[in-house]
Amino acid sequence: MNEKPRHDLATTGNLEALYPALAERCLTAGWHKARPSLWPTPRGAFHPRHWRYSEARLAMDLAGEWIGTELAERRNLLTFNPVGDNDYATARTLVSAYQMIKPGEHARAHRHTPNALRVVLDAGPGLYTVVDGVRLPMCPGDVLLTPNWTWHSHYNDGPDCAYWIDMLDVPLVHLLEPMFFEPHPDEYQATTSTPDESPYRFTQAAAEASLAQMAPGADGCRKLVLDSQTHMPTMALSFTSVPEHATLHLPRSTANRILAVSGGRGRAQVGDLSFEWARGDLFVVPSWTACRIEAEAATLLFQASDEPVLRALGFHREESPVRA
Numbered sequence: 001m002n003e004k005p006r007h008d009l010a011t012t013g014n015l016e017a018l019y020p021a022l023a024e025r026c027l028t029a030g031w032h033k034a035r036p037s038l039w040p041t042p043r044g045a046f047h048p049r050h051w052r053y054s055e056a057r058l059a060m061d062l063a064g065e066w067i068g069t070e071l072a073e074r075r076n077l078l079t080f081n082p083v084g085d086n087d088y089a090t091a092r093t094l095v096s097a098y099q100m101i102k103p104g105e106h107a108r109a110h111r112h113t114p115n116a117l118r119v120v121l122d123a124g125p126g127l128y129t130v131v132d133g134v135r136l137p138m139c140p141g142d143v144l145l146t147p148n149w150t151w152h153s154h155y156n157d158g159p160d161c162a163y164w165i166d167m168l169d170v171p172l173v174h175l176l177e178p179m180f181f182e183p184h185p186d187e188y189q190a191t192t193s194t195p196d197e198s199p200y201r202f203t204q205a206a207a208e209a210s211l212a213q214m215a216p217g218a219d220g221c222r223k224l225v226l227d228s229q230t231h232m233p234t235m236a237l238s239f240t241s242v243p244e245h246a247t248l249h250l251p252r253s254t255a256n257r258i259l260a261v262s263g264g265r266g267r268a269q270v271g272d273l274s275f276e277w278a279r280g281d282l283f284v285v286p287s288w289t290a291c292r293i294e295a296e297a298a299t300l301l302f303q304a305s306d307e308p309v310l311r312a313l314g315f316h317r318e319e320s321p322v323r324a
């Protein structure tokens with residue numbers, strides 16, 4: 001494609017004439033740009049947001065009548081943040097989704113550079129994931145990892161529909177652009193082992209046992225950081241137990257956080273958004289947003305955050321929580 005003729009820079013007689021001549025050359029004057037490029041404190045575009053499992057489950061049950069895994073690579077509902085024309089990301093670097101798989105369905109194997117994890121909500125026996133040939137059971141409360149470039153596929157050989165939450169760092173990969181994706185050449189991968197334990201599987205029972213042995217903080221809450229970062233270096237994963245009637249304050253942080261309610265119910269204030277939450281719900285705490293969580297029943301929260309990315313780059317900052 002030939003370049004269009006341009007105004008002669010040498011004959012522009014004043015600044016107002018210079019600007020369009022610069023724009024033709026994809027140059028902009030730093031003193032004349034439309035938007036600031038620096039600001040005193042983070043002003044994230046993403047909003048606090050809450051999604052109800054009860055609604056997502058109903059919608060997936062309906063969709064399950066009309067779309068099968070042979071048509072959809074995955075039958076999932078993405079929890080997108082309504083900012084600009086975004087219809088995918090939940091936070092700047094992270095996305096979450098609800099997913100459902102019906103009895104007898106098998107979701108094809110694929111691999112991709114984004115890291116992914118699942119938090120199982122409701123499932124009967126016979127639900128499992130295969131990661132690089134290793135068969136991992138998917139039981140309610142389990143957290144399963146499918147790290148960067150591992151083959152993964154999901155199977156429901158049981159009698160019940162199964163529901164889980166996916167969390168991935170796809171928006172971070174979109175920002176940095178190292179996206180690769182590959183369907184498995186045989187559509188499904190062979191199972192090569194069925195171990196009792198795996199570094200890719202964290203059970204809720206084991207997490208609760210570890211939490212019970214920890215000393216609670218002054219607020220009564222306990223936080224267990226999962227040993228996952230050697231496999232998935234872009235995300236920090238944790239469980240936090242919040243006793244009945246206790247309040248958890250999450251300090252304002254440059255990290256983006258998505259929380260899934262593994263059990264319990266209560267209220268939350270995330271930035272200027274106030275809502276009631278229940279088991280299976282998801283909510284996003286975007287960068288530099290204050291969060292207060294009040295448990296009306298004993299609660300277990302799962303959290304994924306991009307904190308390791310911020311720390312690795314020297315961008316992590318955190319405020320002390322403001323006690324209300």
Ligand SMILES: [Fe+2]
Binds near residue numbers: 110111116
């Ligand atoms: Fe995947």
